[in-house]
Amino acid sequence: MKRHAVLWSLIVLAVVMLAPFVIVALNALKTPAQYASDGPLALPSDITFQGVIDFWDRVGFGQKLLNSFIISGSVAVLAVVVSVLNAYALGIGRIRGRSWILIAFLVANTLPQEAMVYPLYFLAKETGLYDTQLSVIIIFTIIQAAFGTYLLSSTYAGFPHELLEAARIDGANKWQTLVRIVVPISRPTLGVLFVFSFIWTWNEFFLPLVLLISNDTQTVPVALGVLQGQRLMDATMTSASALLGVIPAIAFFLIFQRTLTRGITAGAVK
Template sequence: MNKSQHIRSWSDWLVLILLLLGAVVMLFPLIILTMNAFKTIGDYNAAGPLTLPAHPTMSGIVGFWKTSNFPVKFGNSLLISLIVAVLGVVISVLNSFALGIGKVKGNRWIILAIMLANMMPQEALLFPIYTMFKQVGLYNTQLSIIIIFTIIQSAYGTYLLSSVYGTFPQAILEASTIDGASRWQTLIKVVLPISWQTISVLFVFFFVWTWNEYMIPMAFLMDDSTQTVPLALATLQGQHTMDATTLASASLLSLLPTILFFIIFQRKLNQGIVAGAVK
């Protein structure tokens, strides 16, 4: 092994160690949360939050499951997040194809307007959309949340994808046109297969972001039967005085679906990030 290879091997080990330390730091809150979720209140009071549970129990998880009607909240969050993720991706692709590849007249100004809209805080949107959905009779319905977040997520997706499609190889597009492909065929058979990894990243992000949303669902979903998982946790905190172990159990149960979703789509997410980096 020459000197340069020896130095590179040491630098690789150093990077790996730093990444492992970073992973431990990032996962530390989740580890503490999991340990406390399986503790009794006696264990927590006696040993504090940084010890393993002496008498592991699922009473906190079971209690939150029953008290918050968690299966209904889980179903609501899953339905809303999946629909928003799918619709957000579809609208983002269609808008970006028109703006980035179709070269719609004034596309730069349109993209600028979308970017400025993305910068607007949700607090500024609450009153106008509350008034609008109240007037059309969609207040306190899951459809209102689906519409709102589909627009919000697709605006971000349009801004991101349009910049990607704006650098799409013109030679490929010209070849498809010479072969007689229509605009629709070019999108389906040429553009989508090449950009599928990037689109899959958007799908994962849209799902997780929508699942974790709290403020707008809190203002729009009043009935218990329409509420989502984050609202279940907040409502339980407001209605009951919870001990630390019950709060940890509720938080863990609320986080698990997004963690599992991320793990399932992790490979697609990594491929999408690498594909974007290569481009």
């Protein structure tokens, strides 16, 4: 009985979580006249993609989509690389002041973006990187790497010393030990970090809003927010914008779902 109760509870929870997405998808496939006459909860009598097409053309969604993929993908890859190098030095290398360095990374993760926006804006202006994707990539790589370093350093601290000692006996240097032993064994954890870094960067709005002002450099969340604030859109086009904004992140999550599940179930490195 308990299993059935838990199962039904999960089903109800899934329905509640999916209901807003389904409603948005249905409204995106309606015409403005259908939405006005039947309301937001009615099924579309005639399915049309005109709202999606109009929104895509109005914002140049293809370019915004490419910008978001470039920024999020670059940040995810670079954050994993930087996190591995930092965590290898802190967790396995056991450098001096390790605890204080980890505290600094932890504090960096708690800083609100509002407190960092002016210094980052000033630095981007002074270095000539303002309104470039490179500035956002550098900033979010550092932000995501701070979390990744804190996560991986605790994992690497419990890394089996027998493997490291065996590698030293076989003549492997520190770089070879990292590439051939540490990284392959910790691949599930790195996969989780990669997925989270991509999705978190994809959903970022505030800093890209400040640093990316040109239409050619803006990301999907910024384009959606700026457009809805400047121009009037009907309900169906607004639903289409919400649908197009969330579908790429969901698709990425589903593609890497196995990687995410494997990383979570793997737990710490044994």
